[in-house]
Amino acid sequence: MDASDYDLLVIGGGINGAGIARDAAGRGLRVMLCERGDLAEFTSSSSTKLIHGGLRYLEHYEFRLVREALAERGRLLRLAPHIIWPLRFVLPHDEGLRPAWMLRLGLFLYDHLARLRALPGSASVTLPGSDFGLPLQPRLTRGFAYSDCWVEDSxxxxxxxxxARERGAQIRTRTTVEAARRDGTSWVATIRHMGTGRSEAVHAGMIVNAAGPWVSETLGHTLGLASRTAVRLVKGSHIVVRKLYEGDHAYILQQPDGRIVFAIPYEGAFTLIGTTDVPHSGEPGPVRISEDETLYLCDCINRSLRARIHPCDVVWSFSGVRPLFDDAAAKASAVTRDYVLDVSDRDGRLPVLSVFGGKITTYRRLAEHALAKLAPYRPGMKPAWTGDAVLPGGDMPGADFEGFLADLMARRPFLPPAMARRLARAYGTRTDGLLGTARTLADLGADFGEGLTEAEVAYLIDREWARSAQDILWRRSKLGLHLPPEGRARLEAYMEAKAKAEAA
Known part of the structure; x- marks a missing residue:
């Protein structure tokens, strides 16, 4: 290994790949991560954007997964209070579907599987005459409330x-690993930058295959190894409509087919609705929502809410392909969200660890488990460390976001309140690095609309690997929902000019 350029090559820049790269770099390993597109471009930015234990997984007796996820929910809330915050959910009891006693029992278990209760527990609610019941149809008179968390997934x-980069890792976006082979004392991988076409050889002692929907393709075609674990591809789609109700609470709505669908306040002026679970047999991505999925989600809302929606009301939709571990479940919605880590080596050397399945809530524990499996190949690796390590921007006193925001507004009085909140939510304590020495809005440069300034765009290019308007409007932020067409056009022209100047 000492002759290798890197101790670990990570293929895939979704949540699992990024989490493993961060953990490994913090343990002193020399790490390179390659992502064929933008970070979180595919599955990881297409989630329902929840940090949750998975209440419905209790129906499938996945107690270990729920317990682990609930423990991680509390931990991540402390480690990233700027991008993760509590959210109250209302679960109406619908006659003819799951009985009320089953819902109450499930919530009792949900409360008690969480060893440290960081959020309010569940409670029964009478819906008529309450704020929770006002948006619901009159036939829904009884329900339950419980807590989980929201996350800005991308x-x-x-x-x-x-x-990971700040701990020494090399992060290469828009870089594909074309092939890799074992050669003596290391893996030799050929990587190619998608923009320049330039290729190079990289030597690594270990490889992590966190390619998400492409995990089997990467294992077989890129690495030339047979897969001992099956992956099941399931497409999940969401729609976004104008705000359907007042209040900061979300709804978890039971459906006659046994599934549940969420309705969640989104970006102030919208409601996020999802998700579907559709078997996917085509290329892993990118994918689009189908007409049937759109109609299904509209029907789910129309069954329970007073407001009625139709496909023409959808202002945005997004879809992703989930690479679930194939446990032979008959329905896509019943496939486990747990993960399997499969290691292949040659005579106890040069391992490849492939990630099958997983969910965004448990990514940190998945990374710990992955490094534990790789530890025998790297004697002297430092111990696990991420359990108490805040993420960039999360180091605010007492994990108190509102206190941090108040302090930011006092120190930067020129920021409009909505802009200050958006920046604080996105960047946390790194906001001052973005703002620099600015004393007025004009000091931040051109405004593309909705408070997106030239200074912020420069920060995203320099610090966060943004290379296109899409990266900024839909992954680093959700300003694509708010920015007027002329603002988007100016941003696209600006990014194209920057790209040309960089290439020159």
């Missing part, structure tokens, strides 16, 4: 990659 990936 930002979670970026923050893990940033921390």
């Amino acid at each position: 930002r979670l990936v970026v923050l893990n990659a940033m921390d």
Whole structure:
């Protein structure tokens, strides 16, 4: 290994790849991560954006997964209070579907599987006459409330990659691993930068295959290894409509087919609705929502809420392919969200660890487990460390976001309140690095709309690997929902000019 350029080559820049790269770099390993597109471009930015234990997984007796996820929920809330925050959910009891006693029992278990209760527990609620019941149809009179957390999913990936880089890792976006072979004392991988076309050889002692939906393809075609574990591809789609109700609470709505669908306040003026679970047999990505999926999600809302929506009301939709571990479940919605880590080596050397399955909530524990499996190949590796290590921007006193925001506004009084909150939510304590010495809004340069300034765009290019308007508008932020067309056009022209100047 001492002759290798890197101890570890990570293939895939989703949440699992970024989390493993961060953990490994913090243990003193020399790490390179390669992602064929942008960070979180595919599955990891297409989640329902929840840090949750998985209430419905209790129906499938996945108690270990739920317990682990609930423990991680509390931990991540402390480690990234700027991009993760509590969210109250309302679960109406719908006659003819799951009985009320089953819902109450499930919530009792949910409360008690969480060893440290960081959030309010569940409670029964009477819906008529309450704020929770006002948006619901009159037939829904009884329900339950419980707590989970919201997460800015694509930002979670970026923050893990940033921390990995700050601990010495090389993060290469828009870089594909074309082939790799074992050669004597190391893996030799050929990587190619998608923009320049330049290729190079990289030597690594170990490889992590965290390619998500492409995990089997990477294992077989890129690495030339047979897969001993099957992956099941499931497409999940979401729609976004104009705000359907007042309040900061979300709904978890039971459906006659046994599934559940969420309705969640989104970006102030919208409601996020999802997700579907559809078997996927085509190319892993990118994918689009189908007409049937859109109709299904509209029907789910129309069954329970007073507001009625139709496909023409959808202002945005997104879809992703989840690479689930194939446990032979009959329905896509019943496939386990647990993960399997499979290690292949040659005579106890030069291992490849492939990640099958997983969920965004448990990414940190998955990374710990992955490094534990690789530890025998790297004697002297430092111990696990991420359990108490805040993510970039999360080091605010007492994990108190509102206190941090108040301090930011006092120190930067020129920031409009909505802009200050958005920046604080996105960047946390790194906001001052973005703002620099600015004393007025004009000091931040051109404004593309909705408070997106030239200074912020420069920060995203320099610090967060943003290379296109899409990267900024839909992954580093969700300003694509708010920015007027002329603002998007100016941003695209600006990014194209920057790219040309960089290439020159």
